[in-house]
Amino acid sequence: MLGALHLILFVVYMVVLIGQRTEENSAIRRLNGELEQANDRLSVMNEQLKAYAAESERMAETRERNRLAREIHDTLGHALTGITAGADACIQMLEISPEMAKKQMERIASTAREGMNEVRRSVRALRPDALERMQLTDAVAKLCAEMQTTSQAEITLDLQTEDLRLSPDEEDAVYRIVQESITNAIRHGHATAVRVRIAAEERRLGITVTDNGCGCAKIEPGFGLRHMRERLRLLNGTLKVKSEKGFELHAEIPLRWGDVYD
Template sequence: MNNKKLIIIRYFILATLIFSIVGYKENVDVYTVISVLIFIINNQIRFFIFKDKKYIIFISLMLEWIVSYFCYKNYGGLVFSYMCIGIIDGVFLLKGKLSYISIGLAMLTTGLMSRNLNINEITLNVASLITLAILSNYVKDKNDRLIKTEELYDKLRISEEQLRKANSELEIYTNSIKELAILRERNRISREIHDSVGHSLSTIIIQLGAIEKIAQEDGNMASDMAKNLSGFAKDGLNEIRTALRELKPREFEKYESIIAIEDLTKEFSKLTGVDVKLGFTKEKWPLNGGQSFVVYRIVQEFLSNSVRHGKATKVNIFMNFNEDDLILTLKDNGQGADNLEKGMGLTNIYERVNELGGQVDYDTQKDKGFLLRVVLKLDKSLVF
């Protein structure tokens, strides 16, 4: 039962109590008003101020039984209206033994208040209050189960959202690693062909040049053959170089900075045992020399500080290449701090980024890790 319904019930019962006293007592004096006010004030303070403090609630209920007995004895009214709110509060605001004790004392007080009534009225009052207590306990039990169900649902929903987020991050990370692996392999093949085949053909050209000189002493035909062979070898070398340029991905420049950072994070993880995840968006654009150097140094500084100062065990790095900016986000799960003073590392990051016309923001709280966000502008001369 929600608070709004309880409040309506309370005010209705209080109104019934007041009207029953006024109807029973022809001349309402100041003592009657004071007694009723004490009853109402105690009742309201208990519900609105001390509703989470069980021992104060129990004391308040004991006071209410005493005031109820005094008011009924001197001013009359309906027994049920005196005890009704206390019964409800004893069930809803108390738990365990205190709840049962308060209800038992309420029944005892009801018996004392009803001792001058006939047996039918006594039975009706006691039975009504017992029924009220049972119904209140039933409603409270249903309400508690509903709250627990809602809490469980909220936890499941939060867990599902966290799982989706983790799955999305893992997918991005996996795709990033896959792209890097493909590019690394293509670059390795390109380098191997250049180093082996290119070197062999270059040697052939040199040797043919020597043969050409020697053949000039023995005959022009040998010299012509050597020239032709040399030209053929040169043409073959040019074709291989053309093929290598085509094989090597044109967008490799976009990945050079990312590959350098990946090498840094892998080496850092091996040395420290910190779990470092690097991710980036599908769309990328190349960084100039200054930007590449600054990004590398920022990652290096952040990783070092995460372990040395933050005692972090996990670090997430994400490079978001949008239309005009690179947004570099670095987050660890370290100790964090409520009041952070800029040290040499953070000062160097600010200075380097400012020199490139970028922006730096950070956020940290005690036991909530450290978040660093760097924004660098696109160098359009590298794209257009």
């Protein structure tokens, strides 16, 4: 009788043990299945991440190419406009005053050298040379004075930017917008007078450039205007242009809190 009881207990124990092992094996198989699914999802995510990284790299390269193209366009356009306008003035001076023509040629040579330096700096992805050496207001004033000297156009500068502090990107945008606007006014509009106003008002920095040039019936944005908009879009800024009598450009950049002191 005792032997039969021991046998029953042994059988019960084995049944329980086998059941536990079966449950453990089922749990292991389930976990293995979940692990395989997780590995599959991870593989898909890795492929997606690689694709995203490649796309991000392509976009970064495109942005950098566009930035360099914009910098070189702004620099060369400004320098060549000054050289062309100066050379035209020099031709008219040759017979009237050779001495004045010589001085004009010296200014043209200086503008050409500075333009070449700017191109080199742009290729090396650096800021405009003037902003490396001086404050924004001084750099813009120097830009306007040099353009007036080489082009013989009257350029008036009105700065209302006391106690203004901008980031390097914002300074670059302001400088390049003024540079491109004056260049376009002289090159395309044949303007003889250009007015530049930069003023901080109601938490926004406004840049307005007007000229007395020939204007145009229909404004078709070229390389310069497109890149102005691109610069401003990166700063959450806006650009408006109109052409009635002459040409007017107005750009605005939002100012961060604390950058203007009353």
